[in-house]
Amino acid sequence: EAGVTQSPTHLIKTRGQQATLRCSPISGHTSVYWYQQALGLGLQFLLWYDEGEERNRGNFPPRFSGRQFPNYSSELNVNALELEDSALYLCASTPSAGGHTEAFFGQGTRLTVV
Amino acid sequence: DQQVKQNSPSLSVQEGRISILNCDYTNSMFDYFLWYKKYPAEGPTFLISISSIKDKNEDGRFTVFLNKSAKHLSLHIVPSQPGDSAVYFCAASEGNQGGKLIFGQGTELSVKP
Numbered sequence: 001e002a003g004v005t006q007s008p009t010h011l012i013k014t015r016g017q018q019a020t021l022r023c024s025p026i027s028g029h030t031s032v033y034w035y036q037q038a039l040g041l042g043l044q045f046l047l048w049y050d051e052g053e054e055r056n057r058g059n060f061p062p063r064f065s066g067r068q069f070p071n072y073s074s075e076l077n078v079n080a081l082e083l084e085d086s087a088l089y090l091c092a093s094t095p096s097a098g099g100h101t102e103a104f105f106g107q108g109t110r111l112t113v114v
Numbered sequence: 115d116q117q118v119k120q121n122s123p124s125l126s127v128q129e130g131r132i133s134i135l136n137c138d139y140t141n142s143m144f145d146y147f148l149w150y151k152k153y154p155a156e157g158p159t160f161l162i163s164i165s166s167i168k169d170k171n172e173d174g175r176f177t178v179f180l181n182k183s184a185k186h187l188s189l190h191i192v193p194s195q196p197g198d199s200a201v202y203f204c205a206a207s208e209g210n211q212g213g214k215l216i217f218g219q220g221t222e223l224s225v226k227p
Contacts (some may be wrong), residue, residue, distance in 0.1 A: 043215055045217075100165065
């Protein structure tokens, strides 16, 4: 069974541009979460999608947005890129929105803003 | 406001000995706690979890202890092996937040042969 897959693995963008990151959850999982791990820091919660709807968002500006498609895959969009957006972006999935369960992570997308 | 804290950025242990990684939290609404292990250039891998109704959970060489009154949890690895060398993150969640996790900053464990 395939795990959580993210694309691209690496992405280099110029300040002010837009970046689009993609995530495919484990088959059967309906919830997708996005996290940012900046250099030397822990994982910061960004966004949570379930059944196509945004359920929660972390303390990030509105230029961080995303969506979830009918097949439960998800996109994270970062507009007006700033240098400090350079980080590892991780996607995770869980079987459903309810209850406690461990989240399964992808390998991440390394975004570099120059 | 760091709700989950791992105050030791790094820990070095001899192979075969016990590794103890610590984590503190401030939000009393957290009711589920997890430990993840992360290698460079890879996503975190789930290790072990514990519900707030328990004070201990064991899985092979890994044991997690929860002290709710102190808002403290720890991960014990016995015996430590060189392959355990990685960054360990503790994470916490609230009951109505699904799989949304609040992570600590991580502790880099180095197990020396």
